[in-house]
Amino acid sequence: MKDLLFTVTQFLIVCLLCSALNALGDDGGWRYIGTNTVNVKSSSTGYTRWFLSKDHLKVGDMVRSRKPSNSCRPQNMDVPEGIVVGLDRNADCGFILVRVHGVHDPIRIHASTLERVTNGLAASDWVYLKEENENHSPVGILHSINRDGRVTVGFIGLQTFWKGNASELEMAESYCVGQFVKLKANVLSPRFDWPRKRGGASAAGKISWILPNGCLVVKFPGLLTFRDEANIFLADPSEVYAVSFRTCPMMIEKYQQVEDHHWTVRPVLIAFGLLTAMKLGILIGRKIGRK
Secondary structure (H helix, E strand, O other): OHHHHHHHHHHHHHHHHHHHHHHHHHOOOOOOOOOOOOOHHHOOOOOOHHHHOOOOOOOOOEEEEOOOOOOOOOOOOOOOOEEEEEEOOOOOOOEEEEEEOOOOOOEEEEHHHEEEOEOOEOOOOEEEEOOOOOOOOOEEEEEEEOOOOEEEEEEOOOOOOEEEEHHHEEEOOOOOOOOEEEEOOOOOOOOOOOOEOOOOOEOEEEEEEEOOOOOEEEEOOOOOOOOOOOOEEEEOHHHEEEEOOOOOOOHHHHHHHHHOOOOOHHHHHHHHHHHHHHHHHHHHHHHHHHO
16 A cells, blocks of 8 residues: 555656646746757657756767667667767767777767667666565666666665666566556466456556656556546556567457457447348348248
């Protein structure tokens, strides 16, 4: 119950901050890159100017192309891995020179499209704590990593950032808004309540928000709910797994995945089946009557 109250409080705080940022954007202050670009080269990253300015790149840093925020699709990276070999003297431009393996000359690219990689990790990566702790979730979001390997991570169950070393972490499966997730079969008592279908099978929900500590805010469009029933639930990322139409091996599972997109799918298919059966019955009846 304590974790639930803390997570809900964080969710409300994030909503208020987003509203404040949008209001400031109208007055010429901070703006979201998704609709108002910081520069031409970073118009598709989806990160704010403040986020991009937190970490200044230096000569010798290992870098890679920055993945657009809330994107789970594989991206073709301009710089899969490179080393910063030069900085633009004009601070307003923000361009740097990066040497990429297999390319003879350094590439001139804007710093906002790159992120620093230290020990194989970069800020905003999903990470897994090697030594699990019962007090908090083992899966969280990496918020910062220093050049010496010191890290800060947000975990469900902790009221402050977890601080440690990159050697204590490993990469975890990433999640993004729009993904469908389902409760793992071996999780009998999840950290937060999870709705179930008729027959006891766990329902699949759609991620609508991701909190700074990695908590997933999940909606269930495939479940018909009434006014007093909740349709938004919280989920621990270590207790769920991503599902999609492509990954479902059997046809029945693919159909269930389609049902999870909206509760009207089953009634519409049933009505379509009844209409088809009625038309076939009428056609057969007419043929028999003619004979």
